[in-house]
Structure formats: C-alpha cells, structure tokens
Amino acid sequence: MTLPHCPQKSPYAVEVEEGKTYFWCTCGLSEKQPFCDGKHKGTGMKSLPFTADKTQTIWLCGCKATGKQPFCDGTHNKK
Numbered sequence: 001m002t003l004p005h006c007p008q009k010s011p012y013a014v015e016v017e018e019g020k021t022y023f024w025c026t027c028g029l030s031e032k033q034p035f036c037d038g039k040h041k042g043t044g045m046k047s048l049p050f051t052a053d054k055t056q057t058i059w060l061c062g063c064k065a066t067g068k069q070p071f072c073d074g075t076h077n078k079k
Contacts, residue, residue, distance in 0.1 A: 003043055004028040004064035011059040011072035023047040024060060024070035034070070049058040059079035 005028030012034040016022060022035060025046050029039035036047035048070050052058075059068065063076040 003045060006063045006065070007033050008062040011062050011076075013057055014060050015057055016055065018052055018055045021049055021051045023049050026064065026069070028064045034062060053059040 004026060007025075007028045007030075014034065024034055024047060025032075025036045026039070027040040027045040028044050029043070030037040031039065040046060050070055059072040061072045061075075065075045066073045067075065
C-alpha cells in the first residue's frame with residue numbers, strides 16, 4: 001500500500017478547543033479520522049501534533065496531500 005492513504009477527498013470540519021493539543025493522522029489509515037489512532041505503527045510515518053490557538057471550527061485535510069498540514073489547502077480539488 002502506498003502511503004499516505006486518502007481516506008476522503010474533502011476536508012473534515014472539526015471543533016477544536018483553545019490550548020488543547022490534537023494529533024492529526026498523516027498516514028490516512030486511522031479509523032478515527034482526521035485524528036491519529038496509532039494505525040501508522042510500522043509504516044515509518046507518525047502523527048502531526050498541533051495545538052489550537054482558539055476555540056473554533058477548523059478544516060483538516062482529508063486527502064493527506066495538503067501543503068499546509070494539517071489544514072486543508074484545496075489540493076483535493078486538483079487530483
């Protein structure tokens with residue numbers, strides 16, 4: 001299997017809380033998308049931690065091809 005896997009070709013709208021750290025799935029194998037559940041073990045990939053700077057809805061990449069990890073940059077529209 002070629003990684004990262006593309007779990008969906010659209011972003012995930014996620015509510016985040018100010019000051020809380022989240023772990024974005026980079027491999028695409030997680031069953032808790034867009035967040036990591038450890039399925040990357042043995043792939044050479046790892047999760048990407050990020051901390052929310054404020055409480056808000058954000059758009060996290062679902063195709064895993066974004067140039068602005070973990071945020072969606074519209075790359076899924078170009079594939």
